Structure formats: C-alpha cells, structure tokens
Amino acid sequence: MSWVYDYKERLALQIEKKRGKLTLDEIEDLLRYEDGQKWCGHYAILLNCSEATVDGGLYLEEGQKGDVVVLYQIEEGETCPVCGKYTPPFEYCPNCGTAWKDMDQNVEKLIAAMRAEAERAIRSENDNQTRDGRLAWYWSYIGALDMAQQLGTITDKRRQELYKEVEDLKKLANGKG
Numbered sequence: 001m002s003w004v005y006d007y008k009e010r011l012a013l014q015i016e017k018k019r020g021k022l023t024l025d026e027i028e029d030l031l032r033y034e035d036g037q038k039w040c041g042h043y044a045i046l047l048n049c050s051e052a053t054v055d056g057g058l059y060l061e062e063g064q065k066g067d068v069v070v071l072y073q074i075e076e077g078e079t080c081p082v083c084g085k086y087t088p089p090f091e092y093c094p095n096c097g098t099a100w101k102d103m104d105q106n107v108e109k110l111i112a113a114m115r116a117e118a119e120r121a122i123r124s125e126n127d128n129q130t131r132d133g134r135l136a137w138y139w140s141y142i143g144a145l146d147m148a149q150q151l152g153t154i155t156d157k158r159r160q161e162l163y164k165e166v167e168d169l170k171k172l173a174n175g176k177g
Contacts, residue, residue, distance in 0.1 A: 001030060001039065006070065013043065013071045022067045031071075043071040107153040114144050115166065122173050134173035141166065 004014045015027060031039045118141040122134045142163070149159040 001034065004070070010072065013039070013073060015069045015071065016066060017068075018066045020065075020067065022069050027069060027071075042074045044074050045069065045071050107148060111145070111148065111154070111162065114141055115162075118166075119169060122169055131173070131175050134175075138166070138170055138173040141169075 001013060001015050004012055006012050015022060015030060017026075027045075031041070031043065118137045121129070121137040145154070145159050145162050148154045149156055154162075
C-alpha cells in the first residue's frame with residue numbers, strides 16, 4: 001500500500017496485490033489492521049464497469065497476475081474526491097437527521113422487537129409474573145403503537161392491524177388464554 005497521485009493530481013491510496021485479485025474483504029482488512037492501523041479512515045473506491053472493461057478491456061496487460069485498487073480518502077467536511085462537493089457527515093444523514101448506524105432500525109423492525117419481548121413476558125411461566133404484570137406488558141406494547149401512530153411513523157390503519165394481531169395476547173395476559 002502506498003500513496004500515489006492520480007491523473008488529476010489527487011492523492012490516492014494504491015493497494016497492489018502481486019498474485020490474484022483483491023477482494024473487498026481483503027481491502028477492508030488491510031485498511032483496518034495493516035501497519036498498526038495507520039490506514040484507518042473513510043475511503044471511496046471508483047468502479048470502472050464500462051464497456052471498455054468487458055473481457056479485460058484495454059486496461060489489463062496481457063498475462064497480468066496481480067491486482068491494483070486505487071482508493072480516495074474522504075474526510076468529513078472536506079470536498080469529495082469524486083464530485084468536488086462537500087462530503088456528508090459520517091454520523092448522520094444531512095437530510096433527515098437519522099444516524100447512519102440506525103439505518104437498519106426501521107419502525108416495523110422496532111415494533112416487531114417490542115411485540116416479541118411483550119409476548120415473551122406474557123407467555124412466561126415465571127411464578128413471579130402476576131396478572132397485573134402481564135397486563136402491564138400488553139398495555140406497554142399498545143401504548144408504543146399509539147405513540148408510533150401519533151408521531152406519524154405508522155398509519156392509523158397499520159396501528160389497527162397491529163392491535164388485531166395481539167388480541168390473543170390480551171386474553172392471555174388477563175389469564176383467559
């Protein structure tokens with residue numbers, strides 16, 4: 001791995017492998033762990049998937065045995081090496097404010113997780129679990145659905161559907177299930 005300048009005189013990190021092709025996993029591992037983690041950071045990789053690269057294209061030399069990848073380091077608040085505009089913040093989406101780490105946490109997944117926990121607690125055969133305790137779990141889940149609807153993250157129709165899905169839990173929580 002070494003720093004090089006591309007044809008536009010932009011600084012880039014070049015990773016070269018003498019034999020075989022570089023995989024994305026190998027590139028990530030090199031950046032994270034090589035040379036005492038000195039390469040850690042955020043990078044952009046440009047993929048040339050144009051017609052010129054089909055069947056090896058013009059860019060590969062005859063009998064080439066290794067692989068080379070060029071990466072552009074991206075710093076928060078700096079200009080993007082691809083488009084020249086400012087890069088977005090690494091921690092959150094500049095449009096909606098959602099944390100990037102929470103991107104996989106959509107409302108339906110969170111509601112499903114709350115339901116699963118409420119069901120587990122209501123169906124528990126724990127001797128310390130009282131009728132009131134089971135009802136508290138049920139009504140906590142219902143309250144979460146109401147809050148989600150009031151915040152506009154689910155529609156009233158979806159809230160009603162979710163209510164119907166847990167009618168059996170209310171009976172079970174009351175000790176009638």
